[in-house]
Amino acid sequence: MARRLPVVGGIAAGSVLLLAGPAFAHVTVQPGTAPKGGFATVDIKVPNERDNASTVKVEVSLPADHPLASVMPQPVPGWKVEVTKSKLAKPIEMEGEKITEAPSTVTWTADGDGIAPGQFQQFPLSVGQLPSDTDQLVFKALQTYSNKEVVRWIEPAKPGGPEPENPAPVLKLTAADAQDGGAKGAGDGKNGAKDGSTAAAAPASDTTARVLAIGGIVVGVIGVAFGVLAGRRRNA
Template identity: 35%
Template sequence: MRSKLRASSRALVAAAITGAALSITVAAGAPPASAHVHVDAANPAPGSTTVLTFRVPGESDGGALTTQFSVTLPDVASARTEVMPGWTARLDRDAGAGTVRSVTWTAGPSTGISGEQFALFRVSVTLPDQPSVTLPATQTYSDGKVVRWDQAPLPGGGEPEYPAPVLALTGTAEDGHDHPAPSAAPSTAPPAAPDVSVTATPQESASTGDDTARWLAGGALVLAAVAVVASILRRKSA
């Protein structure tokens, strides 16, 4: 019986080791998931003003840094970039239409995104009144390589090599109008009774204080007399 149990245990251990080895082999042979430029926003609603956040990873295999990132905007009515240390931002405006067509961030000296890093670029915009918005982007590296994230989804719903960031405008527009508060209903409670409490005058307060002091002094004398009488009686009884 013991030999059978030992054999079963050895078989289970061998199977576990084989499964772990296969898992490691599959993981090592699987291609790494590609990192893309993504855009996100909190409660993006058509026609609303929101902050777009672009997540930009460094993807250079040769150690080059991402030193510039630009996004094409759908001619938004207004745009405002967030302060980003080490980077400068420039808005490309259409002087005739008064809209913003694109925004470009440029890294300062000794600044950039390496292959082991990512950065978040934020811009506040007024979204167009439509179900979704496509935001083509361009990523430039320090070695001169330029990657354009502007490809549409493949037929059948597949993802291309360099997909353009797309934001679905599924949020709910907030009501920015001020509504007056409802007027209070007339009170049906009877009017409060007038305050008839009487406040003592300074003279009356002083008089009351003197009377109290006299009564306390008299009480103290009575107690002292009682104590003296009790002491005399105890001595006589002894």
Template identity: 40%
Template sequence: MTRRLACLVAAGTAVLAVSSPPAVAHVTVHSAEAVQGAFAEIAFRVPTESPTASTVKLKVAFPATQLVESVVVQPHPGWTYQLTTVPNDQSAASSHQHGTPKQVVSEIEWTTVDSGSGGVKPGEYGSFVLTAGPLPSVDELTFKVVQTYSDGAIARWIDVGAQTEFPAPVLSIASSKTRPVAAISSAGEASTLVWWALAASALALVLALGSTAVALYSVRRKE
């Protein structure tokens, strides 16, 4: 009886495993150095969820109210890109701490060179990297992303909120006030090293003088 029950449970678990939908991988954005007022390398990680079609185009829209003045794109093999800038809307100038830029980044679009056999294939992901800045004085930047597949299907990652079906990628930005702390820490470590070096030098000098005194005393005793 116990063996039969175990077999039924195992079979039921297998059926559930087969019938359950696979985990959905979202488009995300990452940076290890995003600080307010500075430039940072930013990577958009794009998985291909389709089992049959490849990702052939990626459009990233920058926030309209948190200004990013400059973007430099890292080349992505097999892909071209188009960067779009627009005249700065003066109503959004207050969110930027480096004055009022005349042009701001509106969007960037990557397109595969070979839409037939190129692109990000099923079961794979691609990282699209750029350097952007100066980053605005906000805690987060929300990007709206449109992902196009080789079969014409489109995934719009534009919903606000992590629990939505197609959440827009959100980049966390550290406060610039954290920078002096690191600088002070580094300065303190450097100062400690200097004191240790001075102490070691002083000790070496004392030992050298002591050795010289002992040698002179020995010579005088022999005389």
């Protein structure tokens, strides 16, 4: 049996490598859902699918049919980021202000080696205001490798159909919860109650700790006394 274990281990390791292979590595939006009508922070997750090249550039096209007035990237060490704006065919309003141009693309360019083979990188974005009249937003992406190869993640997925070879990243939009504000307040209240419970429980915990400590001392004293008596009996 001992000789067979390395073989079984090798098979298991091979299975893990297969599951982690390129067929399962796509450019995606994480998390994949966000509530309609609000703002969200998402990550553009970019895995490197090549064994002989690094990812040195990522360009994401923002949805033109549902423009996002606010798009703010979080700095990523080792990468330069540029947000390009375009004029809107139809102005939109956000918080009472008319918006005539909006971000159309976000481009990250590596300062150094980029994303190495077998690794991935997340690029955080704060986006909003998310539309209320659609169930999803499509973020088409171009991934450029150090060998000049460009992979176009732009293919839309069809409902009920097979997954495209290079699917476009999608952010699913869920119904906005009318209780969001109240739930947040309730959450704060719960936190307050939790803090209060913790504060109230602290004295009880201290008392318990003291009792246990005293008990431990008493047991220790008894043990020492017993040892002394036992020693005297042996000497006698």
